[in-house]
Amino acid sequence: MLRAALPLLWLLLAGAATTEEPTQEPGSPGEPPPGLALFRWQWHEVEAPYLVALWILVASLAKIVFHLSRKVTSLVPESCLLILLGLVLGGIVLAVAKKAEYQLEPGTFFLFLLPPIVLDSGYFMPSRLFFDNLGAILTYAVVGTLWNAFTTGAALWGLQQAGFVAPRVQASLLDFLLFGSLISAVDPVAVLAVFEEVHVNETLFIIVFGESLLNDAVTVVLYKVCNSFVEMGSANVQATDYLKGVASLFVVSLGGAAVGLVFAFLLALTTRFTKRVRIIEPLLVFLLAYAAYLTAEMASLSAILAVTMCGLGCKKYVEANISHKSRTAVKYTMKTLASCAETVIFMLLGISAVDSSKWAWDSGLVLGTLFFILFFRALGVVLQTWVLNQFRLVPLDKIDQVVMSYGGLRGAVAFALVILLDRTKVPAKDYFVATTIVVVFFTVIVQGLTIKPLVKWLKVKRSEHHKPTLNQELHEHTFDHILAAVEDVVGHHGYHYWRDRWEQFDKKYLSQLLMRRSAYRIRDQIWDVYYRLNIRDAISFVDQGGHILSSTGLTLPSMPSRNSMAETSVTNLLRESGSGACLDLQVIDTVRSGRDREDAVMHHLLCGGLYKPRRRYKASCSRHFISEDAQERQDKEVFQQNMKRRLESFKSTKHNICFTKSKPRPRKTSRKKKDGLANTEATNGKPPRDLGVQDTAAVILTVESEEEEESDSSETEKEDDEGIIFVARATSEVLQEGKVSGSLEVCPSPRIIPPSPTCAEKELPWKSGQGDLAVYVSSETTKIVPVDMQTGWNQSMSSLESLASPPCTQAPTMTRLPPCPMAAEEPQHPFSLPYDPRASFAFPPSLAKAGRSRSESSADIPQQQELQPLMGYEDRTHLSPGTANSHWCIQFNKGSRL
């Protein structure tokens, strides 16, 4: 490992060496430049940022190197490795440059390195868990830190009085209290670094971690108060000063929290209006959070608390407001910054420790401090836990207490604070620095190394990650409501009562104010889980190449495995429908002869190959939106092609409905149908396919309704991606949707089918407006295919058309078609759907949507407003498929000619 790190060192040393070179270079300033220099070495101009970049690069590379060996990282926490690396690097720098460089500067640390870590932890803090344990966290953070600071300080002073500390350490009681206050605080960076790898149970983690975040206020206050007392001189401190000190605790902590919440509010409010400038959403999150930090720092409030509260407070609304991509961007940027800062902090800590000019060793002090911080931490935890357990529903047991005591790691905050001390005021600063370094190193390295085995040995309850299920989510909500109700009945205004109150307040006012209307829905947690489950299913569906839809029935990965699905209505429907998965086989699965297969292969090839020229001119360029670049679109296309291929191969094995028709024509039909423009001409031409319709109807229903479902859900997403505008509007709409939700629709969850006719009847009324439509729609067979695949199909079909037959013959007819095909469709319904009673549930998404919004209009006016633009979209889509198709045709034509 070290050998691997060596090249890095040389890189660094080169950097360090070059620092000195320029000093000689400008040695001849008076002379005019000897002509035009071809090559100039301008290290000075770039030095500072270059070094920063270089350090970060070194840290990142070191991280990579560490993780090359899984064995090492599983045994040794990364923070230890980084500190050790820092020590080595510092030693080399010291040896080469003859002076210590690149140390952890308190200014850099507090202004640049700490905020990202705190923001990351605040933003991704599991808020429910945090508030569930708020009492314990606050106790440990406030009482515990005060306790640690005073006892450690006093005990060290006692140690000095007893003569165990060398007399050269000149420190008064106040000095020791100051030292105690900075050394006592558990450090969020260190805790996070170690505990993230240990995976203790959530309660334990949130208590230790929450404590480390919230104790910042106490640390800051204690430090500042003690520091000013020391600077004033203990003789000048008056009683009012002590009172002020106590008062400042409240000011600093509550003030910090208030600043954070104000900025959280601002942030949430701002992101509400970023609809048209999606691209700056992530920036806003970081800017305002950083502003909160700086504001709190400026007002000498607790900056850590401010950022924590900001992240904690804004998350719900911001996540709802910003687009999906921005969410990802925020997440990754935040994690990147935090991990980067953490890495640099630990490395610089190691480097700083090498500088012996800064510290002076005193064994008595060092050993005493080490012992006291461990001892008083443990004692404090035990005492506080005993008190807390009187009030806790789930008491913290002994093992928890051991881990909490042992997990009290000290870190860079203490180091930065001790560096900040004024040597003239605190004569013992050097000793304190040395002691702090030892304490930090000891806690991070020794405790960090041993905590994992300890946790294992004590059999601490580990956190277990299980997938969320809808049932759990729903029942959890039920439990919450039940408990709130029971507290009401009992007349006890406890935690559940207030949480319930808060939720109602939030729902009524805050969310209304801070969330976009369209964002509402996704914030419902049950819906959220449902949505995520669907996404997961879709992904696994894609991963498995669509084989979830097997003839034995639909098996969802997220569903508990079941022995028999015979009873489920879905399966029944599937059974009835002949082969398991009927993915619009009516048309496409007729690949029987080798020639046909070759055709298909050829056609795929062409699809893939001809892709770029077709699309090229559609690229739109905007600074405000990220348009899908060609690569992405191509990926999408490739994905579609893959899906299609898989489906097709799968179908050809599964389905044996045979038609003697040649391929291209049926495909045309399907496309037209899908566009809601299936005309009589097309269907009339293929009466035998009705059999296929019968076969597939059941399943079609499923997916179709699901599809509507999902497409509805993704309306907000659509809005998100509004900026991407394609020429062929209708198709692009489908495409966009396909990206976000199209894959969802693949989710083969069979739940959609109304299991009983009663339900069906119940549903009919609001759909009755389009009774005939519904019937017509039932012949919509392509719906089984997810939207994006449909697109793929469409394209492939059209391109096939363009190959096989004169392409544009079809298009003009279609453009001429009436916008609403109902009338045209009605006549064919008798034979397209003679036997299937359930078919009336199916209808094309566009119509369904219209129907739904109509039905909603009475019930939910805002909802409808919300839908309006989309409906407009929808309608356009619906009305102009002909144009879109002609577009396609033309394009394909071009492509094929190319």
Next chain:
Amino acid sequence: MVLEGWPEVQGIPGWNFHQRHHRVHKDVDQAGRGLCPVDRLRCPNYTWDLGSRYSQLSQASLLRLYHRFRALDRNKKGYLSRVDLQQIGALAVNPLGERIIDSFFPDGNLRLDFPGFVRVLAHFRPVDDEDPGMRDPKEPEPLNSRMNKLRFAFQLYDLDRDGKISRHEMLQVLRLMVGVQVTEEQLESIADRTVQEADEDGDGAVSFLEFTKSLEKMDVEQKMSIRILK
């Protein structure tokens, strides 16, 4: 503590809360349950038994509940009616409030006496740490056992009391719980999926067994307990 305005209750021999309170206090055994035999002899079918025996609530909690019971009983009639509970402000806005009130009035009762009150609330007593193996198997399961807590939740879903949560029932609960912003179809699909997820025998409904299974991994004991009901 005087029980004026509790004619029916006072009529029952031995039912004087004040008096009983002390007696119970004296005669509670180590596990906090049980009454003195004298009381049982005097009123063998007496439901108070439930209050202390099954609920195992501490005396302080019982007393607290008793005060609350009387405060809720507006006309001092000695029992609670639905209206009394409905008048609790926060309960009215609770989406499940009506159902929870229902669970206080099982079998179509219109009156809720104190033992009944205690009995329902005893479900939410935190679970003791005692080893379940230590418990006498012949004794009925305490009301605050995991199963009973779950059963309480289950019957909130199962409106028709057929031991199964049908899709329809699930939908109704979802309708109560999920905000207006989710459309009916989406609700239905959520309901479908929820049922499907838990439904193991494929009957399209969630039986109690399936219900418990779907919550296997959840810390129900913790999530269905209120600390003050020790």
